[in-house]
Amino acid sequence: MANNFVVTPWEVSGEIDYDLLIEKFGTKRIDEELLDRMADYGELHPMLRRGIVYSHRDLEWILDLYDKGEEFYLYTGRGPSGHTHLGHLMPWMFTKYLQDTFGAKLFFQLTDDEKFLFNDTLSLDDTDEAAFENALDVMALGFDPEKTRFIQDTHYIKTLYPLALKVAKKVTFSTAKAVFGFDNSTNIGSIFYTSIQAAPAFLGSELEGKNIPCLIPCGIDQDPHFRVTRDVANGLGYYKPALIHNKMFPGLLGNDKMSSSQPESTIYTTDSKKQVKKKIGNAFTGGRVSAEEQRKLGGNPDVCAVFKYQFFVFEEDDEAITELYSQCKNGEILCGECKKRLTERIVTFLETHQAKREEARSYIKDLWMRED
Amino acid sequence: MANNFVVTPWEVSGEIDYDLLIEKFGTKRIDEELLDRMADYGELHPMLRRGIVYSHRDLEWILDLYDKGEEFYLYTGRGPSGHTHLGHLMPWMFTKYLQDTFGAKLFFQLTDDEKFLFNDTLSLDDTDEAAFENALDVMALGFDPEKTRFIQDTHYIKTLYPLALKVAKKVTFSTAKAVFGFDNSTNIGSIFYTSIQAAPAFLGSELEGKNIPCLIPCGIDQDPHFRVTRDVANGLGYYKPALIHNKMFPGLLGNDKMSSSQPESTIYTTDSKKQVKKKIGNAFTGGRVSAEEQRKLGGNPDVCAVFKYQFFVFEEDDEAITELYSQCKNGEILCGECKKRLTERIVTFLETHQAKREEARSYIKDLWMRED
Numbered sequence: 012m013a014n015n016f017v018v019t020p021w022e023v024s025g026e027i028d029y030d031l032l033i034e035k036f037g038t039k040r041i042d043e044e045l046l047d048r049m050a051d052y053g054e055l056h057p058m059l060r061r062g063i064v065y066s067h068r069d070l071e072w073i074l075d076l077y078d079k080g081e082e083f084y085l086y087t088g089r090g091p092s093g094h095t096h097l098g099h100l101m102p103w104m105f106t107k108y109l110q111d112t113f114g115a116k117l118f119f120q121l122t123d124d125e126k127f128l129f130n131d132t133l134s135l136d137d138t139d140e141a142a143f144e145n146a147l148d149v150m151a152l153g154f155d156p157e158k159t160r161f162i163q164d165t166h167y168i169k170t171l172y173p174l175a176l177k178v179a180k181k182v183t184f185s186t187a188k189a190v191f192g193f194d195n196s197t198n199i200g201s202i203f204y205t206s207i208q209a210a211p212a213f214l215g216s217e218l219e220g221k222n223i224p225c226l227i228p229c230g231i232d233q234d235p236h237f238r239v240t241r242d243v244a245n246g247l248g249y250y251k252p253a254l255i256h257n258k259m260f261p262g263l264l265g266n267d268k269m270s271s272s273q274p275e276s277t278i279y280t281t282d283s284k285k286q287v288k289k290k291i292g293n294a295f296t297g298g299r300v301s302a303e304e305q306r307k308l309g310g311n312p313d314v315c316a317v318f319k320y321q322f323f324v325f326e327e328d329d330e331a332i333t334e335l336y337s338q339c340k341n342g343e344i345l346c347g348e349c350k351k352r353l354t355e356r357i358v359t360f361l362e363t364h365q366a367k368r369e370e371a372r373s374y375i376k377d378l379w380m381r382e383d
Numbered sequence: 384m385a386n387n388f389v390v391t392p393w394e395v396s397g398e399i400d401y402d403l404l405i406e407k408f409g410t411k412r413i414d415e416e417l418l419d420r421m422a423d424y425g426e427l428h429p430m431l432r433r434g435i436v437y438s439h440r441d442l443e444w445i446l447d448l449y450d451k452g453e454e455f456y457l458y459t460g461r462g463p464s465g466h467t468h469l470g471h472l473m474p475w476m477f478t479k480y481l482q483d484t485f486g487a488k489l490f491f492q493l494t495d496d497e498k499f500l501f502n503d504t505l506s507l508d509d510t511d512e513a514a515f516e517n518a519l520d521v522m523a524l525g526f527d528p529e530k531t532r533f534i535q536d537t538h539y540i541k542t543l544y545p546l547a548l549k550v551a552k553k554v555t556f557s558t559a560k561a562v563f564g565f566d567n568s569t570n571i572g573s574i575f576y577t578s579i580q581a582a583p584a585f586l587g588s589e590l591e592g593k594n595i596p597c598l599i600p601c602g603i604d605q606d607p608h609f610r611v612t613r614d615v616a617n618g619l620g621y622y623k624p625a626l627i628h629n630k631m632f633p634g635l636l637g638n639d640k641m642s643s644s645q646p647e648s649t650i651y652t653t654d655s656k657k658q659v660k661k662k663i664g665n666a667f668t669g670g671r672v673s674a675e676e677q678r679k680l681g682g683n684p685d686v687c688a689v690f691k692y693q694f695f696v697f698e699e700d701d702e703a704i705t706e707l708y709s710q711c712k713n714g715e716i717l718c719g720e721c722k723k724r725l726t727e728r729i730v731t732f733l734e735t736h737q738a739k740r741e742e743a744r745s746y747i748k749d750l751w752m753r754e755d
Contacts, residue, residue, distance in 0.1 A: 124544070128552055135545055168544045169754070172496070173507055173537055179572025180500055184556065187571050199559050200551025203575030382541070382754075 018232050019192060021129055023268040029065065029258055036234050038066040038256060048074065056108040057327045058257060064105055066231060069253035073224050077113065083224035084215045085109055088120030091141035092130060094279040095148040098260035098269030101324055105257060106228045107152050118211045119149055121163040128200040135165065146375050148280050151367035162380045164207055169382045174213050175206035181243040190235045209240035212252040222250050231256040261319045265295035280368065284358050291354045298346040309342040317349050325356040390604050391564055393501055395640040401437065401630055408606050410438040410628060420446065428480040429699045430629060436477055438603060441625035445596050449485065455596035456587045457481055460492030463513035464502060466651040467520035470632035470641030473696055477629060478600045479524050490583045491521055493535040500572040507537065518747050520652050523739035534752045536579055541754045546585050547578035553615040562607045581612035584624040594622050603628040633691045637667035652740065656730050663726045670718040681714040689721050697728040
């Protein structure tokens, strides 16, 4: 059972055992001591307090350097394949907390090449358009335009390519096969691609002409890429990038990861109030067969998508979330009420978000990394 | 015995059976009928008359289009790993004949990425420098600067990459393995690389916004790349490139291909008169153990590197080459005299070549394909 799940950069399925992932991937848990240390830099983000951001590589190392005055930069990204959904926003919200807390620059990679290579139905025109639209969602979250730059792979390839070549020269098919599960039917672009995702981890150093530490906030599903990146880093004369991993944002229908392949399970940032209401209305909950029975026996918030959404993102107040949890358990609140509250939260959030993403249209292209 | 040789884009060894290669690769022989047809466009190049350029794919097709007024462009290239040697010049001389005869534009690809990926000891700085130096040798041969453009992969990657991605998406590891002999230890850059070599075959069409036929003159060892390119071409909406193949230029020590990995077997375009003299002096010939015996029994020009050099490149006069052949066979000329004649030819050639390659320094960079 515990092993009955798959987590790769391109597939997340089954019931994820996040503890086992730490073991399998060889990452480290963010423990109480590290949380205490993080709290010294500013109020802990709810995702840290709640164990949603839960795993890391070399986070202490990068904080040690930071304490000594050596600033790091952030690097995260998005495979632009379509509309942004709430599951995409979650790690970006956390990334914004890191930018605010550490005053860090951010490289945000838009991997249009990846999405083209790994998706039969997408053209490069499709991914180009999605890259632009997705970037609006990033900036709508309030990143500092002075400290944030977008790297769209096909646009910035002249700079990325030599870095990628250096990585690629050190990675055998054997390694790629073992790490990503490739086989003989994998296309040769997909096999090469991890080199391109590695490049921004060294870009800061390359542009500055000296080694700059890099911290990558990302879903734990992206760790395989950066395991490869880290393995070759020292050999190329760079620091290994540090990582900080979040769990997957759940789908509305009870699945472990929100995914565009199930639109009814997914709330897009461009959804209307009506669409949100309908989707939340159909969400999977931990409710009982009847209101009567639920009042008597209580609900199960642990499996409830509606509760998880509050827990992951929308209810930042720890007391309020604890109260909601026990209200549900004790049958003091029914699913209808809970769905109504979440719908209101999301609708309010999206109203602001949609306005801000429209504002971003006027300046977004100025934030693209460009070549001579 | 016949199978005891290897011909891939990265390895040529053993005694090459060029007829068997046509069978193995599935190309077509340039027969008398096709030679007659080629003669209609201008005097046949000696390499065609002598069967040095001996194989093709779709050459009739591209001539049919040309006859109907549809011009084609030429595409060839060089992996810039060090000094240019005579073995490199040979197919370029033939390419120049094609440019002159058909008034064709030429894309000359400098595959610095390839050489970096496939050669443990080369850095990207090394290949960058070699690309520049090699281009001088190309232009020294007299290509039309108005009709010749260099594509250095890492410099022009923004244009090449989307084309390469489209190719890569259609080529599985299985295919790459079968065509190039890759295995699990091959690096993932090398696996991807063929997509980059494919791109210029479609670049002419891409830049013009309509399909333009492309003819690739190259060594038969490069055919595997373009077999892959041709396999995906129609699916991407392009013409398949046509090919015209030459045999390998022999090494001085009797080996089937001149190679920089054996410097003593190789005459570089930058060699001094003294170096040429020494290298030709040490060349492998078909001579006998003594002058006396050679006068009596005759030599063997068929295995003689010195004769081959005259045959491949330096003696363009068919009567003169036939005469030299029989003089050798009949013991009427000894190796010393033959070496002296070849040395003179090469020294004279290199004097002019070296002057012209210096002239090219002033304008060569203007011929580089550039991006916005």
